[in-house]
Amino acid sequence: MAAAAGIAGVLVLAGCGGTSSGGAAQLNWYITNPSASVFIDAAASCSAASGGAYQINVRYLPSDADGQRQQLVRRLAARDSSLDILGLDVTWTPEFAEAGWIQPWPEAKANQVRNGTFETSLQTGTYKNQLYSAPFNTNTQLLWYRKDLVPTPPKTWDEMIAMSEQLAQQGKPHLLETPGAQYEGLTVWFNTMVSSAGGQILNDAGTQSALGPPALTALATMQKFATSVAADPSLSNQKEDAARLAFEGGKAAFELNYPFIYPSAKKNAPDLFKNLGYAVYPRVVADKPSKVTIGGFNLAVSQYSKNPQQAFDAIQCLRGRDNQIANATGAGLPPTLTDIYQNPPPGFVDSYPFYKEIFASLNQASVRPQTPAYQSLSILIARILSPPSAISPQQNLDSMQGSIASALQSKGLIP
Amino acid sequence: MSTTVEAESKRGEQTGAARGGGLSERSRAERKLGWTLIAPAAIVMILVTAYPVGYAIYLSLQRYDLRFPAQAQFVWFSNYAEVLTSGIWWNSVWVTVFITVISVSLEFVLGFAAAMLMHRTIFARGTVRTAVLIPYGIVTVVAAYSWNYAWTPSTGYLANLLPNGAAPLTETFPALAIIIVAEVWKTTPFMAILLLAGLSLVDESLLNAAKVDGATAWQRFLKITVPMIKPAILVALLFRTLDAFRIFDNIYILTNGSAGTGSVSVVDYDNLTIALNLGIGSAISILIFIAVAIIAFLFVKGFGAAAPGQEVK
Numbered sequence: 157m158a159a160a161a162g163i164a165g166v167l168v169l170a171g172c173g174g175t176s177s178g179g180a181a182q183l184n185w186y187i188t189n190p191s192a193s194v195f196i197d198a199a200a201s202c203s204a205a206s207g208g209a210y211q212i213n214v215r216y217l218p219s220d221a222d223g224q225r226q227q228l229v230r231r232l233a234a235r236d237s238s239l240d241i242l243g244l245d246v247t248w249t250p251e252f253a254e255a256g257w258i259q260p261w262p263e264a265k266a267n268q269v270r271n272g273t274f275e276t277s278l279q280t281g282t283y284k285n286q287l288y289s290a291p292f293n294t295n296t297q298l299l300w301y302r303k304d305l306v307p308t309p310p311k312t313w314d315e316m317i318a319m320s321e322q323l324a325q326q327g328k329p330h331l332l333e334t335p336g337a338q339y340e341g342l343t344v345w346f347n348t349m350v351s352s353a354g355g356q357i358l359n360d361a362g363t364q365s366a367l368g369p370p371a372l373t374a375l376a377t378m379q380k381f382a383t384s385v386a387a388d389p390s391l392s393n394q395k396e397d398a399a400r401l402a403f404e405g406g407k408a409a410f411e412l413n414y415p416f417i418y419p420s421a422k423k424n425a426p427d428l429f430k431n432l433g434y435a436v437y438p439r440v441v442a443d444k445p446s447k448v449t450i451g452g453f454n455l456a457v458s459q460y461s462k463n464p465q466q467a468f469d470a471i472q473c474l475r476g477r478d479n480q481i482a483n484a485t486g487a488g489l490p491p492t493l494t495d496i497y498q499n500p501p502p503g504f505v506d507s508y509p510f511y512k513e514i515f516a517s518l519n520q521a522s523v524r525p526q527t528p529a530y531q532s533l534s535i536l537i538a539r540i541l542s543p544p545s546a547i548s549p550q551q552n553l554d555s556m557q558g559s560i561a562s563a564l565q566s567k568g569l570i571p
Numbered sequence: 572m573s574t575t576v577e578a579e580s581k582r583g584e585q586t587g588a589a590r591g592g593g594l595s596e597r598s599r600a601e602r603k604l605g606w607t608l609i610a611p612a613a614i615v616m617i618l619v620t621a622y623p624v625g626y627a628i629y630l631s632l633q634r635y636d637l638r639f640p641a642q643a644q645f646v647w648f649s650n651y652a653e654v655l656t657s658g659i660w661w662n663s664v665w666v667t668v669f670i671t672v673i674s675v676s677l678e679f680v681l682g683f684a685a686a687m688l689m690h691r692t693i694f695a696r697g698t699v700r701t702a703v704l705i706p707y708g709i710v711t712v713v714a715a716y717s718w719n720y721a722w723t724p725s726t727g728y729l730a731n732l733l734p735n736g737a738a739p740l741t742e743t744f745p746a747l748a749i750i751i752v753a754e755v756w757k758t759t760p761f762m763a764i765l766l767l768a769g770l771s772l773v774d775e776s777l778l779n780a781a782k783v784d785g786a787t788a789w790q791r792f793l794k795i796t797v798p799m800i801k802p803a804i805l806v807a808l809l810f811r812t813l814d815a816f817r818i819f820d821n822i823y824i825l826t827n828g829s830a831g832t833g834s835v836s837v838v839d840y841d842n843l844t845i846a847l848n849l850g851i852g853s854a855i856s857i858l859i860f861i862a863v864a865i866i867a868f869l870f871v872k873g874f875g876a877a878a879p880g881q882e883v884k
Contacts, residue, residue, distance in 0.1 A: 571831075
């Protein structure tokens with residue numbers, strides 16, 4: 157009897173022991189797994205630099221965006237207090253903020269974040285004029301082309317399609333590889349085209365559709381490309397990786413894709429790599445610069461975290477200049493601090509010889525609609541525009557108006 | 572001795588007769604004991620299932636989107652109206668019915684053939700039965716991934732048998748065909764096992780008598796075997812139809828519901844976890860619940876006296 161009581165007592169005390177470790181606040185950082193151990197290194201160096209104030213533990217999420225979102229959403233909806241720092245895709249901030257799952261940054265720390273960060277990246281982290289998440293890394297598409305086939309890169313989509321037709325007549329590789337499957341990438345492409353034509357999908361308040369003549373121009377250009385010789389027959393099945401493989405396979409002259417294809421081409425297609433050129437995304441309208449839709453990750457603090465102030469400080473360190481450079485050179489994640497592009501360290505230039513094009517793109521970029529209903533919106537838009545060869549501008553525009561209106565009011569189903 | 576027993580049973584009958592043709596004292600006591608013994612399990616089951624079902628009904632009566640928590644309000648049956656007038660819902664219903672009817676029919680025929688084989692085999696009984704059961708023993712998701720990779724163009728060995736550039740998983744009918752093949756491959760063993768249990772109950776002497784009387788093998792099969800294993804057929808078809816109606820794993824892994832291949836469960840999942848629309852998602856769940864109840868009811872009614880446990884005492 158006494159032995160049982162003694163054991164029970166010890167167990168109770170052992171359970172109590174964990175909370176009063178009297179030292180560093182334990183911060184759990186939930187982020188997607190990069191291709192290298194850069195996040196673990198950053199967490200270790202920031203924990204050391206904090207002088208015992210906090211200890212960052214890296215917890216990996218699935219590699220696909222939908223998987224990451226599901227894991228985070230379930231736990232936040234259940235008010236799990238073991239989440240502190242969250243790695244959010246750039247489209248999730250309005251959703252998580254409106255649902256009350258992330259905390260707004262205190263003004264003083266928010267101003268520190270805003271200082272030296274790209275305007276467009278900050279837009280993705282802001283909701284109702286408050287900063288909810290700090291930009292961590294970004295991503296943007298460039299035009300990649302083969303210099304042996306195309307001496308000067310095209311400036312507009314029409315030019316590019318004409319060049320492709322000319323190459324086709326000469327019997328040379330002439331395709332333009334770009335993702336066109338029915339998924340988030342299709343919505344991103346549409347957003348890029350509409351923004352480049354001078355319009356946007358939603359109004360600034362995010363309350364209703366703003367689709368108009370620029371959208372018609374964008375849809376007409378997308379349809380012109382998808383029905384021309386420049387389009388790959390498997391356009392409607394391709395995501396980013398399939399486009400990369402097709403370009404490396406040698407049947408294309410152009411590619412519109414993210415910078416991850418650069419080290420891949422260097423490794424897998426060295427002959428092609430020798431003639432690989434890069435330029436800014438082509439314009440839709442000759443007199444308006446192209447506005448590519450950015451991707452990337454932001455860092456936010458969970459509403460249910462037990463140590464929010466330490467979490468804000470930890471994020472400041474994790475997105476500091478040195479860590480962002482390490483992420484860029486080690487894992488290929490483009491930084492969000494303007495200074496790195498204006499005063500690049502040597503290692504950065506070696507991995508990112510196209511950093512000037514990225515800098516130019518990021519300075520005139522666009523973002524996806526900033527609304528909590530974005531996920532539904534994206535699925536409905538991708539459904540309407542798939543396959544790209546069947547786009548009918550006015551008809552699709554009308555369908556999108558209807559779908560957007562119901563999605564914003566949580567009405568209607570998503571497929 | 573006998574007089575006491577007779578008197579007792581007479582008394583029991585009289586009491587029974589007095590209650591208007593009810594049960595005897597002993598039957599009542601047995602029945603009461605039966606209820607008492609299953610009461611704890613029944614209570615736990617009701618608590619565990621009734622609360623979530625009740626909560627789902629409660630949620631389905633509200634416009635409740637987790638992304639806009641401040642706007643939750645009661646809208647009574649307008650969620651149901653939205654679901655029942657949505658093209659997406661009806662497309663998923665027809666896809667589900669299509670998959671259910673075709674896959675259950677195929678499984679029934681193939682399962683019956685496999686059951687007959689397992690029943691009649693003389694050599695290597697254990698090996699044959701184990702070999703037939705292997706697909707059922709593999710985790711559904713793992714099998715679905717291997718089918719997915721097999722049908723992916725340029726890397727899949729099955730996709731390479733098709734003309735170049737064909738991506739069957741991205742078109743509606745080819746994708747549905749692949750899903751049905753994966754389903755049938757996976758659960759035919761389950762059908763076979765249930766039917767085998769039924770086949771073991773068929774009396775060999777009846778079949779021999781029929782053979783002596785000059786019945787052909789096909790006649791023996793149709794007139795003796797099938798009617799005798801009707802309860803087993805009912806159980807097998809009922810379970811498989813209910814499961815096939817709620818199909819999710821194979822579709823989620825193979826196509827994720829794209830190209831219009833989403834079943835009712837996939838549409839439910841999308842609306843609950845991607846759109847975080849608890850109101851619409853719960854309404855869809857309740858509609859699936861009702862559909863499954865209707866299927867079960869129709870099956871039991873349709874098979875009538877052949878249902879297990881329906882024999883007259």
